Amino acid sequence: MPSTKPIEPDLFEVPTEAPSRLQITGVLIRDAEVRMKAIGADDRPMPVLCLDIRVPGPGDRTVHAEQAYPAASRFAADAQALRFRAGAQVTVAADPRLMRLNLPLVEEIQLLPSHA
Numbered sequence: 001m002p003s004t005k006p007i008e009p010d011l012f013e014v015p016t017e018a019p020s021r022l023q024i025t026g027v028l029i030r031d032a033e034v035r036m037k038a039i040g041a042d043d044r045p046m047p048v049l050c051l052d053i054r055v056p057g058p059g060d061r062t063v064h065a066e067q068a069y070p071a072a073s074r075f076a077a078d079a080q081a082l083r084f085r086a087g088a089q090v091t092v093a094a095d096p097r098l099m100r101l102n103l104p105l106v107e108e109i110q111l112l113p114s115h116a
Helices: 074-081
Strands: 022-028 033-039 044-055 061-068 089-094
Touching: 022 061, 033 061, 033 074, 044 074, 044 089, 061 089
Parallel strands: none
Antiparallel strands: 022 044, 022 089, 033 044, 044 061
8 A cells, every 4th residue: 555655855856755665677798796895884894695687778887786795795796606607687676765876987076056
């Protein structure tokens, strides 16, 4: 049953009450790998399964997806990484509120007058 609470936009005008899961399907552009990453309030190093996925459509966008494992589960993360090889079709699901947009090659950055 849909919520009756009003939806308020956040900074980027995205409703704060978004669907509970965002699913993205595409093709792995390289083999999955496990990296150690500092996560949480205590910056504890944890194994993270990393996938780079080409999503079909205009511009062939690339999505970088990460799945964290408990600190003592590096072996499980490595075993999972062996299953995901370049060219495999995958679907990832995540809470859309955790999505982050990365623009590595911007053409211009301007400081707005209110902050100059």
